[in-house]
Amino acid sequence: MEMSKQFDVVVIGGGPGGYIAAIRAAQLGFNTACIDEWKNAKNGPAPGGTCTNVGCIPSKALLQSSEHYEHAGHAFAEHGIEVKGLGLNLGQMLARKDNVVKQNNEGILYLFKKNKVTFFHGRGSFVEGDANGYEIKVAGATEETISAKHIIVATGSNARELPGAPFDEKLILSNAGALAIDAVPAKLGVIGAGVIGLEMGSVWRRLGSEVSVLEALPTFLGAVDEQIAKEASKLFTKQGLKVSLGVKIGAITAGKSDVTVEYVDAAGAAQKAVFDKLIVSIGRIPNTIGLNAEGVGLQLDERGFIAVDGDCKTNLPNVWAVGDVVRGPMLAHKAEEEGVAVAERIAGQHGHVNFNTIPWVIYTSPEIAWVGKTEQQLKADGVAYKAGTFPFLANGRARALGDTSGMVKFLADAKTDEILGVHIVGPMASELISEAVVAMEFRASAEDIARICHAHPSLSEATKEAALAVDKRSLNF
Ligand code: FAD
Numbered sequence: 171m172e173m174s175k176q177f178d179v180v181v182i183g184g185g186p187g188g189y190i191a192a193i194r195a196a197q198l199g200f201n202t203a204c205i206d207e208w209k210n211a212k213n214g215p216a217p218g219g220t221c222t223n224v225g226c227i228p229s230k231a232l233l234q235s236s237e238h239y240e241h242a243g244h245a246f247a248e249h250g251i252e253v254k255g256l257g258l259n260l261g262q263m264l265a266r267k268d269n270v271v272k273q274n275n276e277g278i279l280y281l282f283k284k285n286k287v288t289f290f291h292g293r294g295s296f297v298e299g300d301a302n303g304y305e306i307k308v309a310g311a312t313e314e315t316i317s318a319k320h321i322i323v324a325t326g327s328n329a330r331e332l333p334g335a336p337f338d339e340k341l342i343l344s345n346a347g348a349l350a351i352d353a354v355p356a357k358l359g360v361i362g363a364g365v366i367g368l369e370m371g372s373v374w375r376r377l378g379s380e381v382s383v384l385e386a387l388p389t390f391l392g393a394v395d396e397q398i399a400k401e402a403s404k405l406f407t408k409q410g411l412k413v414s415l416g417v418k419i420g421a422i423t424a425g426k427s428d429v430t431v432e433y434v435d436a437a438g439a440a441q442k443a444v445f446d447k448l449i450v451s452i453g454r455i456p457n458t459i460g461l462n463a464e465g466v467g468l469q470l471d472e473r474g475f476i477a478v479d480g481d482c483k484t485n486l487p488n489v490w491a492v493g494d495v496v497r498g499p500m501l502a503h504k505a506e507e508e509g510v511a512v513a514e515r516i517a518g519q520h521g522h523v524n525f526n527t528i529p530w531v532i533y534t535s536p537e538i539a540w541v542g543k544t545e546q547q548l549k550a551d552g553v554a555y556k557a558g559t560f561p562f563l564a565n566g567r568a569r570a571l572g573d574t575s576g577m578v579k580f581l582a583d584a585k586t587d588e589i590l591g592v593h594i595v596g597p598m599a600s601e602l603i604s605e606a607v608v609a610m611e612f613r614a615s616a617e618d619i620a621r622i623c624h625a626h627p628s629l630s631e632a633t634k635e636a637a638l639a640v641d642k643r644s645l646n647f
């Protein structure tokens with residue numbers, strides 16, 4: 171009988187958690203394999219997971235394209251650029267998005283080769299195992315069994331369905347369908363005003379849809395700093411994004427070419443809305459389908475996530491789990507950090523993920539980005555703090571850009587001045603937040619940022635000014 175292929179480390183899942191873990195494990199000298207089942211349109215391998223195929227990357231490609239379209243339609247005139255005969259070639263826009271995805275898939279396959287990670291295209295599932303090693307079945311074009319001393323599970327997450335309204339990806343869309351609508355819907359419904367709802371709602375609104383977002387909670391972006399969420403809500407409403415809060419969704423009925431959503435609004439009145447397409451973005455659920463977790467006794471928690479400790483160790487010896495399939499924020503960079511930390515722990519090093527300094531970004535226009543505590547959290551925790559804000563309206567670079575919406579907000583400890591949270595709504599917030607992440611990782615004070623020379627004119631001066639504002643001494647406002 172042919173011996174099964176043996177590896178030191180086998181990673182199941184090739185998303186940002188899995189492929190990065192595999193590369194780091196290989197860098198550390200382990201004979202490493204990564205198994206991923208995602209298929210491209212030609213049934214070929216498409217590693218990169220949700221993030222690369224139907225998440226971070228394609229959504230940002232469409233956000234960029236739709237923003238160009240909106241700017242060409244509205245914003246260029248102010249700069250003295252006259253656009254005549256503006257048209258939308260949605261097919262080309264989607265093809266470009268697909269090409270960006272493909273480049274990323276190919277990039278990961280290249281990185282596997284470069285780092286000598288053996289890639290298997292197919293579904294990986296546990297066959298058997300104990301402290302001495304594990305057997306994993308790989309079911310792809312052919313079936314084979316491989317073995318490993320260490321397993322890293324990075325199987326990600328799937329979109330959550332509403333009961334009674336399964337995704338058909340034609341009328342009722344998950345994130346996958348929302349990124350591939352082939353004609354701009356006149357009326358687009360979105361259930362859930364979270365990250366996906368706002369990003370995808372923005373894309374299709376910019377391209378011409380009338381977008382209505384229905385949200386169960388009574389507050390807009392409850393996890394975001396209240397002042398920032400209020401400012402964002404004002405700006406989105408001005409753009410024409412209609413968000414109804416505090417609704418209770420009832421029956422959803424898919425017709426031939428439209429979807430009817432019955433709901434009770436915040437005032438308690440029964441409502442009925444008809445949409446050409448409906449995006450359901452109400453959160454994601456961990457994916458352990460086909461892994462045969464139960465077969466080897468891999469424990470899940472009560473919400474279906476793989477149960478892990480602070481070091482991403484599962485209940486089974488030498489089995490680890492990272493990314494969306496375990497507790498914590500469902501973010502690509504969180505998955506990557508956990509992947510690196512686990513590979514380093516397997517090598518006997520002290521990999522570490524600092525959950526207090528994981529940045530969040532919502533890629534709307536303006537962008538929303540934050541790190542650390544919100545003002546409402548500090549109040550709830552009884553922490554004495556100082557706050558400083560600076561509006562982009564008073565920033566020269568923002569005026570030159572023609573994008574003066576939003577602000578930077580600093581929250582610092584009242585006694586020690588240590589930065590506790592930084593919140594931004596405004597242009598390039600996704601890039602600006604990095605400075606705050608670095609500062610918080612080094613446990614800097616607001617004064618530290620206030621005393622650092624920032625280039626002029628740049629948006630980052632708003633960060634420095636907000637830090638100065640903590641002690642009520644901003645210079646340009
Ligand atoms: P995944 O990326 O889900 O990868 C898991 C992989 O494992 C998949 O390829 C899957 O096919 C494979 N797999 C599963 N089971 C098996 C098996 N048994 N055998 C073999 N393969 C298997 N995060 C950000 O940080 N920034 C963003 O801008 C952002 N935008 C997003 C936009 C959208 C529309 C969505 C849906 C998500 C977005 N996210 C974003 C979240 C991000 O995509 C996830 O947090 C990230 O992909 C999690 O990585 P992961 O490696 O844990 O899992």
Ligand code: NAI
Nearest residue numbers: 362363364365366367385386387451452453454500531532
């Ligand atoms: P989400 O958790 O961000 O938002 C879901 C929203 O739906 C919440 O506001 C929730 O109150 C609401 N909701 C839940 N059930 C509902 C119901 N029955 N009726 C009406 N509203 C309901 O989840 P989302 O947008 O699906 O995204 C999933 C995850 O993917 C995000 O939490 C994030 O981790 C990740 N993501 C990250 C992005 C980024 O980093 N820029 C972009 C997109 C997704």
